Amino acid sequence: MVNVMAMLAGFQEQHEKAMYLVIINHGFRFVQLLIFFLIILSSLWDFHVAAARDNIGDTLRVGDTLNSSSALVSASNKFTLLFLTNGSSSNYSYLYIKRYNVSDANKAWVANRDSPVLYPHGVLTLDSNNTLKIITTQGGPGSGDGDPLVVLGSVPKxxxxxxxxxxxxxxxxxxxxxxDGSTKQVWWQSFDYPTDTFLPGMKLGVNHSNNGHIWSLTSWTSFHNPLPGPFTLGWDPNGRQLEIRGRGTVYWRSGNYNTSSNRFEFIIPNQKLIFHYSIFLNENEEYLTYTTRDDDQNGEFPEWLLNFDGRLFNFYGSALDIARADECGNNIDGLGCQTNDQLTDFCKAEVGQKFQQKKGYFKPTPLSSTSRCPYWLKDVSNTTSNITSADCEDTCRRYCDCLGFDFLYQYPTGCRFWSSDCEFYEDFTQPGTASSFVRSMAPKSSPSKSPVIKPFASCVIYEEEEENLNFQVYCLVKHYKQLDRFNFMFLRFSVPALFLVGENEIDQNKLLVMGHDLSIFSYASIMAATCNFAEENKLGEGGFGPVYKGRLLTGKEIAVKRLSKCSGQGTLEFKNELILIYELQHTNLVQLFGFCIHREERMLIYEYMPNKSLDYFLFDATEGVLLDWHKRFSIIEGITQGLLYLHKYSRKKVVHRDLKASNVLLDKDMNPKISDFGMARIFTHTELQINTGRIVGTLGYMPPEYAMNGIFSIKSDVYSFGVLMLEILSGRKNNSFYNDDRVLNLAGYAWELWKDGAGLQLMDSNLGDSCNKDQFLRCVNVGLLCVGDNAANRPTMSEVISMLTNESLPLPEPTKPSFCTEEVIVATIVGGKPQILSMNGMTISDMCGR
Structure with a gap:
C-alpha cells in the first residue's frame, strides 16, 4: 500500500512538473487563450439571453415600451436593440445595438454608457410627450413618472x-x-452619438450648424465596462485626416488621403474588406464616412472598433488591423505613429519597454525596504473610475524606476504601481485572467538560486552586421529548478556554432520553435520528409540550388530550398531570409517555416506551393491555357499588393531586387506569393536610394541605374515589375523577341507595337476571347511606364494600383524604355571602372571586385 501511494505521489509530482513546463513554454499564449475563452463564454451568454427575447418588430410607437425580455430587430434582421448585462455575473444592464443572431456580436452602440440600469428593471419607452427615454421599474430616479435616467431624443408636439x-x-x-408612412423629419439618431464603433454611413467630423457638434468614437474603459475610456478617434479638419488621441494627446494620424487610390497613407490595407471613403465639406459640416461594396464580404462585416488600448481594427472575421495606436508608446516606428515626446519611453537606455500581462504578484526583494512597495496609487477613489491599463502603462513608462502595475478593482480601474525595489513572482495557480503588467526588462533573478540551463525554447534573430556572417539569437531560457520563473538570456552564435547547438543538444526528431512560428529543423527530420532528397521530390533548381517537396510527420507539406555548397553567396542569402522573415507577413508573400543547418549545408523550409511558380504556366504553350485573362489580372493585382506592402506598409521598407516570374509562387487557388528574399535589402524610412558595388539580381530585370551604376531603390522593383507584367501579358520571356535587323527585348518589342498603335498584338494567343481589351491596353501602358529610363518618372506601386483599378483615371503616355534595343550589357564597378560581366538572361548572385 505504501509503495502504491509513493508511486501515485511520484506520478502526481511528474504530472504537475510537466504541467508547469507546458505553461512556461507557452507563456502568454496560455493567458491569451484563457482570455479568449472567457470572452467567448461572455458572448455566448449574451447570445443565449438575446435568443430568448420577444421580437416586437423594428419600431416603437407612442406608448410602446422595450424591456429586458423584448428586443427590436431591424426590417431585414441585420441589427437588434436590447438590454443586456455585461456577462452572466453583472447586476447592471445597458441598452445596446448589435448584429442580430451573431453569437460573438460586437456591441456597436450603447445608449446609457454612463448610466447603467439595475437588471432587469430597465425600460425604453416613447411617451405621450414624444420623448424617447430610458426609465427603471424600480423605485428611485428614472422610475414611474419621475425624471428619466436617460433622454435620447424628443419631438415637438x-x-x-x-x-x-x-x-x-x-x-x-x-x-x-x-x-403615407415616409419620413418627414429625423429629430434624433444614434449615428450622431457614436460610442466605440464606426459603422458604414456613420460620420466622423464636425457639424457647424449644430453648435459645432463633434462626431467621434470613444473607446470603452475595458472589455466589460462601456464607460468612456482614454482613446478617441476623430477627424482633424485642419490636417484633413483621422486622429487617434489618448487623453488628448495625438498618438496616431492616418496621413493624407489619396483620391485616386481611395486610401489613407497610414491606414493598414485590408485584404478582405474594401473600404470606400468619402469626405464631405460645406459651410454646415465637414466629415468622413465610408461604405463597402456589400455588407458581408467573404464572411467579414464592416465594423471598425476602437479598443480600450488604442488599437483600431475591423471586429468581424479576421479582426484585421486598421491602425495600431496601442504600439505607438513602445518606441516602435509604427505606421502613422506621432513622434511626440509624450509618447516615447523615457528610459531609452533599457532594452525593450513593452509591458507583459502576467498572473502573479509583486513583493519587496529581500534586501529592500517596503516603503516603496507598492510605489504609489493613482485615482482609486471609487470603483467607477475610468482609468484603464493604457493610462497606467503610460504613467509607469515615464518613470524608469517603475517595475510594473496592477489594479485594485475588478473592472479593472485604479492603478497600483511597483518600483524596482520590488520583485514580480509568477503564479499560474491564481484564479481568473492575468491582471499584473510587468515591464519587459524585469523580473530579476534571485541571487540565492542558480538555475540549470537546458536548451533554449524561443529565439529571435537579430542582424549584427550585413557583411559579417555572425548574427545574434535572443533566446528564452527555461529554469528547470525554478519552474515558476523564466528569464531572457542573450546568446551570440556564428552559423557553425548555431549548427552545433542544433545538432548536439536537440533531439533529432524534435523542432526548436522560434519566434513568429519559425523553427529550427533537425537534419534527420528534413531527410525523412524529402525521402533523402529523392529525385522524384525535386521541384526545380534555382540560382542557389535545388528545391524539394517534403512532408513532415505532422502531415504538413513543405518546400526545402537546399542551398548549393558551391554558391559563394549562399550563406549571405540564407542569413538575409532569416532576418527578413521577422519583418514580413503578408498574404502575397511566401511564408518561411524555418531552417536547417547540417555541417556545410544550409536549408530553408517554406510553405509548399502546389502550383509551382508563375513561369511554369506562363512560358509553356500547354499550361498557359490555364491562365485566362481574369486569372492573369488577378495575379498582377496580387503581385502589386505584395510589393506595395514591402515598399510602404511593412515595418521596414524593403526592396526585393530579384522580382521575376520564377520568384512568384502560386498556391492551390493560383494566388501569387512573392518568394526568395535572399537578395532583398532593408531601407530606413528616410533612405530613398542606396549605392552599392555589389550587383545582384537577374539580368533583363535590372533597371539601368542599378546595372550600370549600382544605384537601387523601390523604383528598381517597379522596373522589374514592369518587365514581369509585360511577360504576363505576352506569355513570352523578356529576351525572346527579335526582328530582322536588331535584337529586341520584351520592353523594346512592346514599345514598338505601342508606338504604332498596335498594342493588342502583344497579347498572348492563349488569352483568346477571355481578354478585356481595354483592360489589356491599360496594363501595357502601365507596364511601359514602369520600365521607363528615368527612375524618378516611374510610378510607385500605390500609383500602379490606382492606374490598374481606376479605369476613369487618365494615364500618361509612356516614353521609350531603357535597354530597348541591342544586346543588354550589365556592368559593375571594379577598381573604380565599369566592367562588362554578362548579357541578358542570367541570374547574378554577386558581382564585385575580387
Missing part, C-alpha cells in the same frame, strides 16, 4: 405620427412620418 425605428444600417432614429 405635432399632429404627425412619431416613431422610433431601428434601421438595417444599425442606426436608431426618432422621426416624424408623413401620412
Amino acid at each position: 405635432s399632429s404627425s405620427t412619431v416613431v422610433a425605428t431601428l434601421l438595417d444600417s444599425g442606426n436608431f432614429i426618432l422621426q416624424e412620418l408623413n401620412s
